[in-house]
Amino acid sequence: MDKKVLKAVTVFLGILTILVCVTFPFFPKLHTYAVAAREARETARANEHITIKRQDPEKVVEADNSMSAQLKIELPQGLTEQDISFENDYLDQTIYIRFPNGVDDYFADYSMSGSSDHIAGISYYKENGDGVIMMELDQVCELQDTVDSGYLYVNFIDPHEIYDKVVVIDAGHGAKAVGAVKQGIYEKDIDLAIVLELKKILDADTEDNIGVYYTRTDDSDPSLEKRVQLANKAKADLFISVHNNSSASGKMTGMNGTQVLYSESDDSELSSQRLAQICLDYVSSAFESTSIGLLPGDDIYIIRSSEVPVALVEVGFMTNADELAKLNSQEYQAKAAEGIYEAIKQAFEEGY
Template sequence: MKPKFIIILNLLLGAALLGGVTLHPYTVSAETAEIETDSDDLEGVEYDNADQNGVLLDIDIVPDEYDRKHYDAALNTVYLEDTDDSQQVLSLYTDSSPDTDKLTWNADEEKGILTLVFPNTYNAVGEQIHALTNSTYVKTISVTSDSNNTTVTVTYQPECMISVETEDVGFSITFSKSSYSLRIRLPEGVTMEQIIDTDYYYNHKFVLQIPGMHKSLYDQYPIIRKNPVITGVKVTQSGSNTKITVSTSKLQGYKYTRQGDYLFVTIDRPREIYKNIVVLDAGHGGKDFGATNRGSKEKAINFKIIYTLARKYFDSPSSSVKAYWSRYNDKFISLSERARFAAEVDADLFVSLHMNSASNRSANGMEVYYAKSNNRVTDTGLSSQKLARKMHDRLENNLTIPSRGVKKAEFYVLRHNTVPSILIELGFISGNRDYNKITSPAYQKKTAQNIYEGIADIFKAYPTGR
């Protein structure tokens, strides 16, 4: 529904008498829904200031004829609305697809100023400024132009987060409540792809590595921290890189995004950060060698496959699964600690890897175990038995090792767990056929890849809903 245009002559005259005040064609007050305007400028402009629908500003016009040889497109839509998830979305669209590679934007997070430039674009909405007095994040929107370009300048609350997406016909900007734990200034020229993060969760730390020598930058722009769980932030130089070490009071997950010149890091309990979480358990370790044969130790084979080799897949940027390992070195970890660790990291699954052994060398083959005492069906529809069956089938289909089936056993790490849990006996270290396979580097790598892909597929089939 169109709002009535209220011509407030006494306010216009009063503003003019103040001197030095520029009267823009449109000044919208979202609080009063009153519009002060020159009626001659209303032609072709559509407004919808229905606050009850969350629309704060609605300009959508059919542009007049313009020189299409000179301009690639015309800016004809400026639309700001509140969303159901407490965000604000500003849409700036043109009447045709401009050269999106030439669209540019810049954000000054300190001052809360966002500038978006449409090159070779006709300004169909006209020169104007909108003051939004009851808007949560956006304070003003102004549109200016010269003979070639149209520029939209937005002022917003500096403490909010913004996300700018370039679309086929312009920009879509989302303003949302700031929820970051750390704000880190990024050196000029550094891209997100160049940042390397390493999670030392067992020490309640993580490290962000940025290429270049930038310690002096962080003396000038100190890292801002807003989360009380952070106990320390240390900037050091390591070779030709800068390392930012973040310490927390307890095990935490983290994620980071870029906004303009800053990196925003969110720190929280793992389940609030990651969509899918698995604990990977390399059987035995330290003084506990496990089974042995011909100088090979079970603890070392387990660790190499599920930690050293599997990390490449689970820690890759494209991985959809966050993995935590019950042990990260050759250290003895008790069975109770292994089972308890799943609850500590908010895990969704627990997968333990072992090698079998028998006095008879003719015993060969792979087995996957689950505990009957820990086989409840989760809210996702997954149970330990289903997890065991799916992992067994993948390994049987992709590895050249005979199957001895899915079996039940009340192993400690299975029955004392709180999530769907399985134990894989990949093969017999004592076996006359299995030994050469499970000690083969190529076979170990293939096994690690299939464990990762199997777990990723399970999460696809039984999504956590996070």
Template sequence: MKKRKRIIVLLLIVLLWPCQVSKAASGLKLKMNGSLLDYSGIQVKVTIDGKQVQVKDNPGIIINHIALVPYDVVFQKGLGATCQYNESAKTVTIRKDDATVKMTVGSTVAYVNGKRKTVSVCPRTVYFCQSKITKIMIPSRFVTEALGYTYYWNKKENAVQITSPYALYYDKKWHKYSGTKGHVTVNGSAVNVSDMPTVVFEGFAFVQAKKVFENKALNAAYHYNQKDQTVKIENDYAYVKYTIGSKTAYVNQQKYSLKIAPKMVKDNVSNKSFIMIPAKFTAESLGYEYKWNTSTKTSEITVVKKRDWSWYSKGIKSSSACTDTLESVVVENVRGEEFVRFTGNTSLTMETDFIEKNNTLKISFANLNNITTKAVKKFSSNKNVKSITMSECETGNVTVTIQIADGTEYYEEDTGKCYSICFYSSDEESSTADSTESAVTLPIPKGVSFEQLTTEDCYYNKQFKVIMPGKHGASFENIPKSLPDGVKSIKCTQDSANKTILTFYTAKVLGYKISEQKDTFVVKVGNPKDIYKNIVVLDAGHGGSDPGTIHNGFREKDINYNILYQYAKTYFNKPDSPVKAYWTRTTDTLIALDDRAAFAKKVQADVFISLHMNSAGSVYASGAETFYTATNNKANSFGVTSKMLASYFQNHWPSKVGMGTSRGVKTANYVVTKKNTVPAILIELGFMSNKHDIDILGNGANQKKAAKTFYETVCSFFEQYPTGR
């Protein structure tokens, strides 16, 4: 019996022994931060686009919930990035396409395309004792997302899964593509283009030539000659012929010049190649109706039963595949002022943007179908207007770029079907230069009370408006000829909502106020500081083609814009607001950083505030921080410095929004704070990479609350630090 018990004990020892050996062997012996340690945590695996990266001898490790991986194995060999390690500076630089990440061993400070970021776990040197290999281990999520790739932690597999961004191969190289992936319908029925969606190149929608135009409903034929790389699409009325890679196209033997050449394109999903051609030009040249549906991102092609086909061969010009709404563009000289007049057969909708650095004025006309004028015209004899260039995009917009001479000023006039811009030299005296008036008195029409008058400041177009209910054009037929300094003209128009609009066209940004005087109202104008007690410039970071940080479907530029302009303007634009606000952007437009900084001086602002959202490689980083530049920290006329402004907002605003963590006031050399002429700060309100922060900042109701509390904080700031005006 005793012998039997001894045998059982020995068997148990033998059975248990391999398990203990296996468990010990599964650990890693590492040398890190000068110390040897037994690492028994997760050994991280890595896949890139589903393919395993060989990290067996030096797997990733988890430090403070962050997966660190060897940069050379994962990002250099696996991802194909260009990597450089500077041994003396202990810096790792990783470049992939248009993204650059720079990190320092032992430091939590990192730079993404030159912009300072903070990581929660720093890169470090790790020696793997078993394989006798030293590796520089870096935070995998931070670097992956900074390079524009998608990161996913597979908990079940203990694996970092990296997915390449959507990319297109054309013109003999790969291009990262983050633009529209659109759809196509023919007569309202969807065309399956899931294997290669509609893509947009420089504003032009390109679609699959064969699948779209061989659709039965179009009754068209598709021909492709592989030898000479030509594509021909024809129906009973017309044909279009393209050569892949060439900007020359033919419609019924007539030669046309394209903005973008047809391309052979493949993506990194289906890995199939497709001939992609311009949707609008092709459809309309063949006599079909074409519409770009912005909301659904769909090229809508419709067969028209009755059509004057000859109109198309005459109507489409070599510079454009668009239509006939803009009838004429005329440049004329009137009393030394140069006018550019745009006339349409319908009311024109436009938006202007002056780029001071390049001396260009861009006007975007919406919902046009054709340009019947030349694409480029130069004016050698003009003093102010040097050239006019027209371009189009598939969304139906036409952009007119006007190049002007140095020192040229302008103002605008809009009468619905005719939109005019007057250009004049700033060193010339205006027609009102001799006037000493600082105000103009105008009648209040019968049936209208002073309280019904409203105003709208269109300072970005150098104009402001006084609006009243009803049609009262007759009351303003005799507007005084003697106008206040800086006011070029006053025009009276009526809109479709039965309102009368008085538009004041100004030579520069002016402040204004209206007051009642018996049966008239007085419009007082002057430099902004002569009119307003407190002036702030508000800068919603990023915009246009620069989305800023992107996380969980949210774009930083949208959050900045919603809080600082979309919702805050309601409060700042109230007639009784004690603070006058000017915004660097009022649309989804990319404004140059230098122009943002210079704007404060143009409007005589007291302070400048820029709003941004933060991001980090760690999901645990959270809270607000406010930056100012040490070289722009002199006290202004009422004793406020940039640091004082930063401290006030850091202490009074973020907590009202729900940002529980205060990361304090810091210095940084951001362009908008460094190159400013007034106390200037940049607020990083929260981390889009943190769940708590983005749950608050991404919510519309919370954005409205943030806008309201921001306005209240601005007002309380000026109460504590009065300007003395």
């Protein structure tokens, strides 16, 4: 009897070992599926947003064909340039123009004229006594404003008119979405730390005229829809998302190295796959890690929804003790950032 049990256990363990060995190469892929499932949930949540009642720009903006991508906004009497404050929320492609002594209904009392080319929606509301004109744009715009004789003039400028190249950088996860957790270290914090190191490098680069937009530079968690829309609405030349990997089981293993996901449905000449390869080469070299290779990533929402060349860099494995120590050190976070920076420059060399 005991021998039978022993035999059964031996056979069972044998089968288990074979199963693990056979599926082992797919473990990173399984992690990808897990990420995709969580992303789908996040997207569903994000879709339940509160709707804001807004005006039709064509009704409230008096068309003036002499003005192109410019608005002329009448200001309440006595206001000067110093009274007006602007907020340009790139992530939402929404601008807020705030002024003191807000009236109840701006559109009833004042006029607005010009071209509403980039304006998808317009609203007015009062907040703490201030009047706020809120404009939803159909793309990321930079603004230029002047005040003259009681009117505010706002120019809407395509980032590509200002910058030679436009890049969108995404630090994975954020806030309650912590990503992988290992030894009390959250993936979201490492992703952000690497992106902030990259920001330091890009901010210091005054030679290349690169416009950079970030999905987050703090512990926030923009929806996946917003993250990818920032890249699409900025018509970014490159969209790079920074993440870190973990084994499928979440247990500490020997598996380590850099891996980059790309969109297999992007068959353009300057493809997502080529961008991913550039990122893989430069990041694994700078981060001194094993290059594991590329992985098709259309299961991931931000990859399949990107209309611009996209690469999702899994810098290293948090489930590998040595790599976790590197990922958690400022020295290697900076090295990973340097690798991404070099990859960006190389991509532009290649014509992206």
